[in-house]
Amino acid sequence: MFRIGEFARFTRVSVKMLRHYDEVGLCQPAQVDPATGYRYYTVDQLPRLNRIVLLRDLGFGLDQIADLLIRDDADLDRVYAQREAALVDSVARLQAQLRAVQARREMLRDTAPDDLPDVVVRPVDSMLVATLTGGADDDVAALFYRLESYVRDQHARAGRPPLTLLPEPDDETVTAIVPITWLVPPADDIEIKLLAAVPRMACAVYQGGYAGLPGLLQRMLHWLDRTGERPAGPIREVYLRFGAEAELGLPSTFLTGGRDDLVTELQVPLADR
Amino acid sequence: MFRIGEFARFTRVSVKMLRHYDEVGLCQPAQVDPATGYRYYTVDQLPRLNRIVLLRDLGFGLDQIADLLIRDDADLDRVYAQREAALVDSVARLQAQLRAVQARREMLRDTAPDDLPDVVVRPVDSMLVATLTGGADDDVAALFYRLESYVRDQHARAGRPPLTLLPEPDDETVTAIVPITWLVPPADDIEIKLLAAVPRMACAVYQGGYAGLPGLLQRMLHWLDRTGERPAGPIREVYLRFGAEAELGLPSTFLTGGRDDLVTELQVPLADR
DNA sequence: GCTGAGGTCTCCCACGGCGGGAGAGTCAAT
């Protein structure tokens, strides 16, 4: 017969935990003095407590431990398999975090802190859009002017920001894109599409004039390198806030200054891994 | 100007989180309607929120994120290094759990569930003891009888269970050990020692006759194999509850039946890794 | 028998990073 403190020193399970295990019915003392409430344990409790500690060290929750202590049937392996899968998952997640932290540290070594791109990976939903493709040399603002005008005339403008698809290496075109709320008829070279969802999109928000975007893109690609990610699909430039000039169709040279009111997001679709 | 729901869909940060970040001062809306309490966000918040999400994905706590958002000084790398170390630690811990779960699953495949040893790794404190070493063929009960008698005569018996050190391969001796409360003079071949602490001791509790112990030991060594642990030092057999016969010096053949009142713990010291 | 030290009891709070839900108020379109 041990009192709780002795039993705790013995098993290296804290008094608090023993009381907690008593409360949730995991490991109840052999005897409780009805007058004083003192818990008295015996060595007979040790095998059970030992199993509890083992399962706890395996990372099971207390409710699962309670389950496992009752059942000794065949789908015991199922429970272990499930725990194993959860652990594999956790390890993978932590290792991804670790790689990300290491990549950021390395980039911190040869980049000014302010130039570090804040790259976040998140899913991006599909959206219904109107698109207008032009040559890489076309005035993007002019493309948007035509596109926005058309969509507004159809009363189909969705409350989401416009974007462009950047030209890919093998391609010399830029595509202006405007989200819409429902299907409208295509017109001339304006097409209506469902822009596919991207499960893993690397996103970085940039505040400042458009002249800074190429540098940001370069740093993002550098980031991809460091973290071992591979781009998959066209890069999106999302104009979260753009100057009134863009809407008015003024030449884009107006937009290259150091302007803090412009907010743009670069999005690079990532390949699964 | 976005209301909170729109901003949430946009950034894929839940409304709950945005309110939470507001409350803790991490990311406050650009404007709050004083009459209604409605939060209004602008795209200017995006860079900051993006950084918050990035740091959160790196596994930083919200308080650390708040720190990191203020400081852009040189010991920023220290914070990242610290986070990296914590991650390395977590990964190692989870991988250890994973190995343990896998080992248990594998052993479950070719062992009856009841025969699975519940092996727990825990530190064991040093203790002051009286020891008496005999040949492997000596009657262990007789050794204990002499030892317990001597210690009791000195009024030095500590309230901890007696144990033996099992013979090692190169050695043919068994050592009986009894914990004591303070230094007493040695006598004959009874020695007084400080049994060293063991930081990582593999422990398994066994309930039943002593005939079952060799099998348990074998399964424990099998477990060591599976988990890649290496034994380091003599194996201890701790008699958590033993029959009155042992104290009375009766022949040990009395103790080999299928007796559930006997509780014994096998302890294998593990090498660091 | 008294006192003091050290156990032990129960009950409540805290942690972190949210999610869920209740009950009330707001916004925008019909």
Added chain:
DNA sequence: ATTGACTCTCCCGCCGTGGGAGACCTCAGC
């Protein structure tokens, strides 16, 4: 004016454990 979709605040729960308050118990020494 009604309706339905949002939004507000406030409170609780999670999960396993530690900390602490205030009261009670045990045991040993005087």
